[in-house]
Amino acid sequence: MLPSIISKFHHFRSHRSILLSKLQILLLYHTSPHSNVQFPPKATSHPSQNHHPTPSFPVNPAPTHFEKSNFEPETVVETLNSYANDRKLALEFYNWVETECGFQHTAHTLNRIVDILGKFFEYEIAWNLIERMRINGCCLPDHTTFRVLFKRYVSAHLVKEAIDAFVRSNDYNLRDEISFSNLIDALCEYKHVIEAEELCFKKSWGDQFGQDLLCFNVENTKIYNIILRGWFKMQWWKKCREFWEEMDKRGVEKDMYSYSIYMDIQNKSGKPWKAVKLYKEMRKKGIQLDVVAYNTVIRAMGISEGVDVAVRLYKEMIELGCAPNVVTFNTILKLLCENGRYREAHRVLNLMTRKGCEPNIVTYHCFFTCLEKPREILRYFDRMLESGVRARMDTYVMLMRKFGRWGFLRPVLMLWDKMAEHGLSPDEFAYNALIDVLLQKGLLDMARKYDEEMFHKGLSPKPRAELQPKMDDQGSGNA
Numbered sequence: 001m002l003p004s005i006i007s008k009f010h011h012f013r014s015h016r017s018i019l020l021s022k023l024q025i026l027l028l029y030h031t032s033p034h035s036n037v038q039f040p041p042k043a044t045s046h047p048s049q050n051h052h053p054t055p056s057f058p059v060n061p062a063p064t065h066f067e068k069s070n071f072e073p074e075t076v077v078e079t080l081n082s083y084a085n086d087r088k089l090a091l092e093f094y095n096w097v098e099t100e101c102g103f104q105h106t107a108h109t110l111n112r113i114v115d116i117l118g119k120f121f122e123y124e125i126a127w128n129l130i131e132r133m134r135i136n137g138c139c140l141p142d143h144t145t146f147r148v149l150f151k152r153y154v155s156a157h158l159v160k161e162a163i164d165a166f167v168r169s170n171d172y173n174l175r176d177e178i179s180f181s182n183l184i185d186a187l188c189e190y191k192h193v194i195e196a197e198e199l200c201f202k203k204s205w206g207d208q209f210g211q212d213l214l215c216f217n218v219e220n221t222k223i224y225n226i227i228l229r230g231w232f233k234m235q236w237w238k239k240c241r242e243f244w245e246e247m248d249k250r251g252v253e254k255d256m257y258s259y260s261i262y263m264d265i266q267n268k269s270g271k272p273w274k275a276v277k278l279y280k281e282m283r284k285k286g287i288q289l290d291v292v293a294y295n296t297v298i299r300a301m302g303i304s305e306g307v308d309v310a311v312r313l314y315k316e317m318i319e320l321g322c323a324p325n326v327v328t329f330n331t332i333l334k335l336l337c338e339n340g341r342y343r344e345a346h347r348v349l350n351l352m353t354r355k356g357c358e359p360n361i362v363t364y365h366c367f368f369t370c371l372e373k374p375r376e377i378l379r380y381f382d383r384m385l386e387s388g389v390r391a392r393m394d395t396y397v398m399l400m401r402k403f404g405r406w407g408f409l410r411p412v413l414m415l416w417d418k419m420a421e422h423g424l425s426p427d428e429f430a431y432n433a434l435i436d437v438l439l440q441k442g443l444l445d446m447a448r449k450y451d452e453e454m455f456h457k458g459l460s461p462k463p464r465a466e467l468q469p470k471m472d473d474q475g476s477g478n479a
Helices: 001-007 013-031 073-082 087-099 107-119 123-136 145-156 159-172 175-187 195-203 219-233 239-251 255-270 271-287 292-307 309-321 326-337 343-355 361-370 372-388 395-403 410-421 428-440 444-456
Strands: none
Touching: 013 107, 073 087, 073 107, 073 123, 087 107, 087 123, 107 123, 107 145, 107 159, 123 145, 145 159, 145 175, 159 175, 159 195, 175 195, 175 219, 195 219, 219 239, 219 255, 239 255, 255 271, 255 361, 271 292, 271 410, 292 326, 309 326, 326 343, 326 361, 326 372, 343 361, 361 372, 361 395, 410 428
């Protein structure tokens, strides 16, 4: 498909250079092993906020017109993903593919553009788009649309606006228990748990909106689990315990998810033995665990009772018919690496593929964090890249800092080059890691070059003082 797209772009005479330069970037995206996007035409002008904008994509006769059959919703979503950091191009592409290519948007594509617009606080445009899609009969908003809106409002700490969006969901016949749960989940996800609790149990928001918001049953386990997880995200351990006990007082039946959340709370608050106790309590009650609950208990067992006990629990989990996932193996790997048992960890790494759980970046971080020999780290790094797992920016920064502490410059420079090869633009942490090791080695000119580069990219407020040329005080010795 890509060769035909390139040939079509050659017909766009007026914008040819811009489009082809954009295409070079997108080709890197499309050839990623984790991406299968089919095409990416880009726009260059700004969309209107209040009217359906005329796409700035050049429109030529039939030879350059994409057929509707060329576009699938998944392809459109993936292309929107590639424009996730440029709301104007994302919106123009969204309109262009509809008006010029005859593509009929779905709730999935609508939700993605709403999410992108919300990321840049373009809420009014998002609402206009939702309404336009509804009026045109193109696609109707669904529960996911409002979940996206709730999360974008609350992530910007616009709690009242999020609740107002819930009220407006009634215009689309979506004001129900699902939307209410999504609203509470968004509030808790972004640490507005106090407001979520008030909305559920104190009913203090109804008067502000002139109506009773709570026409649903909030005294259910799901709502309590969402709020419990919210206190967990806040890391208010005392409040977590009080709310857990409050559930018993109110007669709320605790399910497997309740226990999973509270076991995780005990792990993160430094009390893994209490998580193990909760696990035993679940077994007594006959509550069946899923893989997420087992992963939490395996970690707790490994910390409190040793990695061998954790491995026995892993085997028990399999015997009971609960299939492990990549997190299960990563948990065991981390325990083994933390205990210096690298040979066993290596065997587990090989076992993952045989079990159908392909290693991910977290898998390799278990090794990178604990290994102390540069050659072993680089060997695992090469294996990771060969397997198709891409390093994240924090992976590069972690390894560069580690090699820098050990006084090794060559692997640091090698990692820097690898970043460029894989299309990653270094952030301020990567620049500082490189500059630190260059200073350590006395390479001031080279360090100054990268410091200036970082400054010109806007990644640092000012050049480092220690890298500025020292001016001789003329006349200081002529008095």
